[in-house]
Amino acid sequence: MTDLSSPLAAFMTRLAGPGELTGLVRLSGGANMESWAFDWADSDGSAGYVLRRAPSAEYMEGRPYGHPVEAALVRAAHAGGVKAPEVVGVLADGDGMGTGYVMRRIVAEVSPARILPAPPPSLVTDLGRELAHIHALPRAAIPDGIPVMDTAAALAELKARFLAYGGDRPAIALAVKWCEEHLPAAADPVLVHGDYRMGNVMVDGDGLAAVLDWELAHLGDPHEDLAFGCMTVWRFGQLDRPAFGVGSLDDYFAAYEAAGGAPVDRTRFRFWLVYRTLWWALGCLQMGQAWRSGADTTVERVVVGRRTAEQELDLVLLLEEEAPAAERARALPPSSPAAPAPAGEPTNREIVQAVRDWIEGAIKPKAEGHAKFEAVVAMNALGIVMRDLDAGTRAEDAALAGALLAGATDLSEPGLLARLRRAALDKCAVDSPKYAALARARSLWGG
Structure with missing residues (x-):
């Protein structure tokens, strides 16, 4: 048993009455939070639960809200008919387990590797419908601690983080500049899940069973949620199915609109696809910073930090259409x-x-x-x-990144796109050689 067994048993006794805790095991998923599955048996029988927690209050520093607000939101979503878990209790300071909450366990599949080869026929429709239900939750039901996202301010914060991390990755600089030049008008804010993708949904034989991981939820543009699960990285190799690796964008958007979602604006959708790819590129860099600072010294952090290369490749693939046709046709320079x-x-x-x-x-x-x-x-x-x-491949080029950020150069410069393509291919081949988009980019670019 882990050192959680005794305090968790005491917590469940206060919550549900006398019983016995068995089967406590840490689940392998969860990039930021720990998840522990366990069973609780009392006079009425045995039931399964999951503890979602951060090991300390310090671990939650810098987040816009803590687990009590997150748990309140999950409860509101569940009560509003969304397929969110049922929260049964929230940890307090005296429970000795950090911060977090306990949910009833849902028996369904969460692994994209096991879902995506043969997804249930209804899944793309389910994903669109459920997202519309999330976006329709009334403002009065949403806890006060959930923040409102200002897209311009959020983009400025991403740029500041990029500069703090060295400001020397040209593909990221290209994306920052593009987002600045294509910033959409403010949208009427709705509840945005913030992490709506494969890996955070559970699926059974009937389709979508649950939506997990609400820690990034906020009020903002619904197109942010619509785009996030369609990022290449979250399609887990299913590149020919642009909606979650499950189906077509047309079917996904139609299901969303049929369930009450507002009409999808494809231009706004593209902005958010680029923005969230940029966001995750910087999120990967941030993982490395967390390890370097000592905030999280797990090996997983440094490995995820090197997945920045995947997002740089995806950003070049997304933005290369901005280049003149002659530049898109230019041959690649050789590798080192x-x-x-x-x-x-x-x-x-x-x-x-x-x-x-x-x-x-x-x-x-x-x-x-x-x-x-x-x-x-x-x-x-x-x-x-x-x-x-x-x-010996490096991705850093501070001079080029600075010129892109300043608008002193762009993809019309002869040879620039070819250089960015070559750099993205070579870096991704080192850091993520099995990334599906790498093989596709080589095929497209002749690399």
Whole structure:
């Protein structure tokens, strides 16, 4: 048992009466929060629950609202007919488990890898319908602590973060400038889930079963939610199904509108597709900063920090249509030459390979639950290092990024798009060689 067993049992006793806690196990999902599944048996029988928590109040610093507000929102959504979990209790300071809340466990599939190869026929319709229901929740039902998003201010904050992280990634600078030049007029705010995508929805044989992870919810433009799940990264390899990796945009939008959602503005949708791809690129960089600062020293943080390359590739794919036809047709420059073959004493790459092989052969087979997930993440981290040592590829170019931000150059400059394409391909090949969009970009660009 973990050190959560005793305080969690005490919490459930106060909540539900005397009983027995069994089966406590940490779930592997959750990039920011911990999730623990358990069973509680009392005189009425046994039921399944999930504890969603942050291990300390310090972990929640800088967030717009805490778990009590989040739990109140999930309760409001559930009461309003949205397929949100049923919250049964909220942790207090004296419970000794950090901050969080307990929900009734829903039995359904959450893994995109298991859902997307053969999704239920109704799923794209379900996703559109459920999002319309979320957006229709009345303002009076939404807790006071849920903030209103000002898109211009949020974009300025993203730009400030980019500059704080070095301001030296040209693909990100290109996207910041494009968003500044294409900022839409303010929309009438609705409740925006903020993380509505595969991986945060549960699916069973009948279709959509639950919408999870409400920590990023806010009031804002409904097109932000409409676009987020359609980002390439959240389609998990299903590139020919632009709506969540499940179906077509036409079917998704039609289902949303049929369920009461406002008519979809395709231009506004495109803005949010670019904006949220930019947002996640900076979110990945932020993960690396969290590790560097000591706020979160898990290996997962540094690995996600290197997934910035995926979003840079996607940003170039999204924005290349802004370039003149001649630039889109220009051949790519060559990649940097590969590192020479090793000789003499073991190289850094070979040492890293030896450690990776040891984890795979001696640690991973004995690990269980979250520990096995961590072993796989550690192997991925060492794989990145090995490829980086071979290629020596870097994404930083402060001078070019600065010129793009300032508007001193753009995609009409001869050869610029080709350089950005080559840089995106080579960096993604190091950091995320299995990313599905990488193979497609190579096919499109001749790389």
